[in-house]
Amino acid sequence: MRIEIDHSKRDVRHPEKAHRPDNPIQRKPSWIRVKAPTSPIYHETHKLMRDNGLVTVCEEAGCPNIGECWSQRHATMMIMGDTCTRACSFCNVRTGMPDSLDASEPARVADAVAKLGLRHVVITSVDRDDLDDGGARHFARVIAAVRDAAPDTTIEVLTPDFLRKPGSIEIVADARPDVFNHNLETVPRLYPTIRPGARYFQSLRLLQRVKEVDPSIFTKSGLMLGLGEARMEILQVMDDLRVADVDFITLGQYLQPTVKHAAVAEFVTPEAFEDYAAMARAKGFLLVSSTPLTRSSYHADADFAQLQAARAAILARAVA
Secondary structure: OOOOOOOOOOOOOOHHHOOOOOOOOOOOOHHHOOOOOOOHHHHHHHHHHHHOOOEEHHHHOOOOOHHHHHHOOOOEEEEOOOEEOOOOOOOOOEEOOOOOOOOOHHHHHHHHHHHHOOOEEEEEEOOOOOOOOOOHHHHHHHHHHHHHHOOOOEEEEEOOOOOOOOOHHHHHHHOOOOEEEOOOEOOHHHHHHHOOOOOHHHHHHHHHHHHHHOOOOEEEEEEEEOOOOOHHHHHHHHHHHHHOOOOEEEEEEOOOOOOOOOOOOOOOOHHHHHHHHHHHHHOOOOEEEEOOOOOOOOOHHHHHHHHHHHHHHHHHHHHO
């Protein structure tokens, strides 16, 4: 059965941005250009997503790595619809009032995971400020469905901040995903313009709370660079994440989706990303991914294996 997603009610993708002045899109430097997808497996993955009526953040956010990832049958499932209640100035996901939750979605996600034969799956969502739990119980149902359909698949969630949704962090953590990811996205100074609906310390507290609920869950967070942040601000965010006992940090280049989105202030060089990676490793993260094309879910399956190996090495040294 093919399930179609109806976009007819949402002709304007970003109505809240329509009044903003245009920010011209700059030409990308050579180090962040990617090839158009041509692999037959890419098209097979695309068809499977459409046939199951699934939304992927790969498409919705315009990820530059979609060709590579889908050609390896890697896809990040975006649950709870394609419409977000937030209006972040960096994000290309549709904004507006979402539809009601689809009770069949957990089973459809689990079916796609099983058919793709995924070793590791990343499940993310739009923000659902309209729901009393921010969608936490739906996350838990999806995790349970994937566990039933594909018991050998490890599960990573990339959640909203659950701002003003008491108990929601615990609901998702109690479902025991293998990795709990929540992105800080940028430095605190830029939140009012880049992430106005969020609060920096709520996001930090979420990551810290996950570890309090279940220390065995790997925690992860990421930043976009090139929005006008200073080097010392990035290093301070790294310190804040380590205080919250976050295991894995990702750093990637912000790419402007449309002229109505926040402008790129700088294309950060590969050498600068390498420098940030060295600093992050020195601060004690179990794993660091820092390149211009790094995204939260990029190479997530291989990264999970490295996280497990890094933790095992630490435990082995502790008992030696």
